[in-house]
Amino acid sequence: MTLSYRPGDSLAHRLDPRSKLGFQVAFALAAFAHTTPRGLLALTAVVGGVLGASGLSAREALAEYRFVFPFLLASPLFSAATLGPPWVRWSAGFDTLLASYRVVLVLLVSAAYLRTTPVRDSRAAIQRLVPGRVGRLLGTGVGFVFRFLPVLQADLRRIRDASAARLGDQRGLVARMRLVGVSGLARALSRADRFALALRARCFAWNPTLPPLSFSRADLPVVAASVALLAWAAV
Template identity: 75%
Template sequence: MTLSFRPGDSFAHRLDPRSKLAFQVAFAAAAFARTTPRGLLALTVLVAVVLAVAGLSARETLTEYRFVLPFLVAGPVLETLTLGAPWIRPAEAAKPALASYRVLLVLFVSAAYLRTTPVRESRAAIQWLVPGRAGNLLGLGVGFVFRFLPVLQADLRRIRDASAARLGDQRSLV
């Protein structure tokens, strides 16, 4: 699975792209405003509903964002380390852990948007939202990213498979 549009007949597929963009912005604002564990718990329930409406599972989405996860984990881990005794302070990891979790929730909502919105509709929604040349430029950029990122991912996957077929995964880089 790649995070790209897949045709479907779910409720999320039938929504207008502008309303989905507005929901994403509102969700991100709420995620950054409600940084308490209780607020993030409420947003987690909302994300579960969004993923269900979009026909995505949390496991599939985590698999797609596996390259981002080390960075989200690194923040809390690095925050616990100090340069003097005591060398590890677990209590210091709470705020960065909540921040990382907040980013993960926003990524889940964006995955639902990517899965349920065609590129041309995303581009049109952004051009409608931001008028003039700036909107055209943003729409063009979004179109390029949405179209070519899955192509780039597929190319990298093919290169990795070809390298593994020639035992490239078992030999040293030198």
């Protein structure tokens, strides 16, 4: 199941996207400033509250980000290994393991944002936070990525399933990676051409009428939490 926006009535759905973006930034800064067992334990509790407020299960979010886990798990092994005595540096591997877990927490918070925020609201929030042509460019790019990435993920999933149906799963790992990679790249280029044609056919505008945004009382705790995380990161 592709991780994308779903309408709902959770607390996170009712929040202004600007407050959610600010919380993500503050959380990431706190995670990078306190990559310790105690700090990550506190941030894990925060992530649990974020997932509960968004109605998103940790299992579903982790399943969508499973492609990054091999890299996150391999990093501590490479950091701990050495070419000479003592051959294994446990402290370096443990520090890298904490850094990998920090990345997982940041991804879970991002997943909650994607599930509860429409693409047009994200674009509107970015263009209001960053004025001028730079803001329009960033907002447009984010909107394109949020719309295009789930389609590419679905294409890769269909290519993999089609290969397995033709006994492609019995090939070697390198052959399977080559097949999925080449086919996925060809599909991505084809979709990019059709996407550009669709934009021209619809008279794409750099400055469209964006949805109105407004803060509410529900945003106050989120803003306060963002300020607290920023203060904690600065300590």
